Amino acid sequence: MNRKGFLMVVVAAVMAAGSAFAQVPEFKLSAGAGGYFTSDFGGGKEGPVRYEYPYAGGGGFAFFDATFAELSLGFFAAGGDWKYNGNKLNDMSYTGLDISLLGKYPFTLTEQLTLFPLLGIDYRRFISMKYVFPAEQAGDWSALWFKLGVGADYHFTEHIFARLGLLYGIRLKNKWEKEWEDTVPGLDTKLGHGLDVKLAVGYRF
Numbered sequence: 001m002n003r004k005g006f007l008m009v010v011v012a013a014v015m016a017a018g019s020a021f022a023q024v025p026e027f028k029l030s031a032g033a034g035g036y037f038t039s040d041f042g043g044g045k046e047g048p049v050r051y052e053y054p055y056a057g058g059g060g061f062a063f064f065d066a067t068f069a070e071l072s073l074g075f076f077a078a079g080g081d082w083k084y085n086g087n088k089l090n091d092m093s094y095t096g097l098d099i100s101l102l103g104k105y106p107f108t109l110t111e112q113l114t115l116f117p118l119l120g121i122d123y124r125r126f127i128s129m130k131y132v133f134p135a136e137q138a139g140d141w142s143a144l145w146f147k148l149g150v151g152a153d154y155h156f157t158e159h160i161f162a163r164l165g166l167l168y169g170i171r172l173k174n175k176w177e178k179e180w181e182d183t184v185p186g187l188d189t190k191l192g193h194g195l196d197v198k199l200a201v202g203y204r205f
Contacts (some may be wrong), residue, residue, distance in 0.1 A: 005183075009063060023108060025106045025108070026067075027067045027116070028205065029064075029065065029066055029205045030065040030161075030205060031064045031199055031202060031203060031205075032063055032065075032201050032202025033060065033061065033063070033201070034199050035058060036059060036165075036196055037198075038057060038058065038078065038098070038194065038195075038196050039055065039056040039194040040056075040171070040194040041194050042054070042191045042194070043141075043174075043190055043191075043192035044190045045177070046070065046187065046190055048186055049084065049187070050083075051083070051084060051187075052083040053092060053126070055078045055080030055092065055156075056078055056079070056080065057077050057078025059075045059076030059079070061198065062165075063202070068104060068105060070100075070102045070120075071100070072098070072100045072102075073097070074097065075096075075097055075099070075100055076095070076096055076097075076098065076102070077093070078093075079092060079095065080092050082131070090132065090133060091133065091165040092128075092132065093128075094126060094130075094141075096142075097124070097125045098123070098124050098125075099125070100120065100121070101120050102147065102167075103117075103118070103119050104117065104118050104119075104151065106153070112153070112154055113155075114153075115152050117151075118147070118148065118149045118150060118151050119149075120146075120147060122144075124144075124145060124171070127146065139176035140174065140176060141173045141175070141176050142174060142175065143173065143174040143192065144171065146170055146171070148167065148169070149166045149168060150162045150165075151165040152165075153202070155165050157205050158204070159203055159205075160203060160204075161201070161202050162199070162201055162202075163198070163199070163201070163202050164198070164199055165197070167195070167197075167198070168196075169193065169194055169196065171193070172192075173192075174190050174192070
């Protein structure tokens with residue numbers, strides 16, 4: 001391909017991309033349900049001693065979508081190790097709720113495929129937190145999360161679609177971490193952060 005032909009291909013590609021991104025999305029309502037993986041890789045305390053309590057798990061969720069915003073409610077169960085100075089202290093188990101509101105802007109790539117960035121908040125409310133040995137209740141780790149990610153819809157028909165979402169989040173200090181700051185000086189709270197992977201089936205009205 002000569003230089004002129006190559007330049008024409010580049011211009012055509014840029015114009016096609018610009019046309020896709022310039023389209024104003026049609027306002028539609030949809031709803032659906034699916035499953036998700038969730039985690040918190042961080043959190044804990046660090047200073048003269050170090051406490052770590054990462055966890056991972058999964059559950060189900062339902063969502064309502066209004067083109068530029070997604071509201072969802074999820075229920076999850078998770079587990080992880082409580083560590084003290086790098087050594088396992090106890091097994092932990094958790095159940096909780098996620099209430100999430102995400103802003104989004106869809107870009108139609110083909111008749112079947114739509115991509116959209118995601119940005120918003122999630123309030124994670126822990127219902128139960130237990131030490132496995134002995135079986136006792138732990139503190140309250142409920143917290144507000146700020147999440148950023150990307151999603152994709154694949155349309156099987158005019159109304160039925162599959163939705164994939166990938167989200168990375170960081171959270172504010174939870175109640176337990178705040179209480180430790182007041183009672184044990186010299187310990188700094190580590191950043192809580194984690195990854196969510198969601199897969200759902202939706203219906204477009």
